[in-house]
Amino acid sequence: MTDRPNGLTYAQAGVDIDAGAALVEAIKPLAKATRRPGAEASLGGFGALFDLKAAGFTDPLIVSTTDGVGTKLKVAIESGHHDTVGIDLVAMCVNDLLAQGAEPLMFLDYYATGKLQIEVARRVVAGIAEGCLQAGAALVGGETAEMPGMYSEGDYDLAGFSIGAVERGGVLPRLETQSPGDILIGLGSSGPHSNGYSLIRRIVERSGLAWDAPAPFDPSQTLGAALMAPTRIYIKSVLPLIKAGLIEGGAHITGGGMIENPPRAIAEGLEPRFDWEAWPLPPVFAWLQEVGGVSDHELRRTFNCGVGFMLIVKPRHAEPVLAALLNAGETAFVCGQLVAAGA
Secondary structure, eight states: OOOOTTOOOTTTTTOOHHHHHHHHHHHHHHHHTTOBTTBOOOOSSSSOOOOTTTTTOSSEEEEEEEEOOTTHHHHHHHHTOOSSHHHHHHHHHHHHHHHTTOEEEEEEEEEEESSOOHHHHHHHHHHHHHHHHHHTOEEEEEEEEEOTTTSOTTOEEEEEEEEEEEEGGGOSOOGGGOOTTOEEEEEEOSSSTTSOHHHHHHHHHHHTOOTTSEETTEEEEEHHHHHTOOOOOOHHHHHHHHHTTOOSEEEEOOTTHHHHSGGGGSOTTEEEEEOTTSSOOOHHHHHHHHHHTOOHHHHHHHSOTTEEEEEEEOHHHHHHHHHHHHHTTOOEEEEEEEEETTO
8 A cells, every 4th residue: 555645634534533542542441430240341342242140130121222412412512511411311311221120231322523622522421431330330332423514613412322121020110000099209300401401592592691600590500500410310219119119110201391201101091190289399490481481381391390200109109119219319209199091
């Protein structure tokens, strides 16, 4: 192979292979810290292996999820808060696994940008690794794509992929066992989590506030920092209750809010009846509603309204489940019950 005069290089086309290699080296210790039984979490191969037997499963079903964080990324980019958006990415995937009764095992990420900024990418991946630690999942790989011309300067995009497992008899929801009178338990959110940010950004624009202005609903931090509060990961507090057979169903409250998500975990012929006065509307949602002139119904079908995850339990299990959740550090409360559809 001979050199060609005036030949173009990949770097001249806008793709820096050396920067990509440097990023891989920078994140290897982050991935290594997420090792768990069944996965070595080493980077660099073409695929990742997982040993289900080593993880303690006997007759498992594999569950897979994928998600992103939507336009919350725009807030991260514009405000410079890159450290926690990776937690959001993991949370959006692993909380979905939890709603199926599954334990998160592995996580992979996809990071795409026009021009790779190693430090920004490292901060994002550090957040992903932290999310994996919170979820008990191994960060086993991913893809970093530098695509000049596809993204505006400074922009990047994220997608996450998670694989979990659940024993064949432990899949949620247990539709056949649900009945009127079953109790709905809400687990407190940390804020809007990763949903409704297109509306949030419009409301912030209407308010005239900059991202570095004190948050009107929490002056102890900036508006950007407050709205970048990472999505809570509920694995370690809820999974033991699922494995103990105390949960009839679970709903991750994401896009569609409190209106669209709970029915996905509820048997046909039943519907949730919420007591909307059972928990206080967190200040961030009250501010968004006031400044945006958002109706109650629109608020409830767009945002989690303070409930990041919802559990369905039998009345006899409500007290021990609540006690266990509170002991695990969750904000937990009875938020309603199941009733016959149309009742």
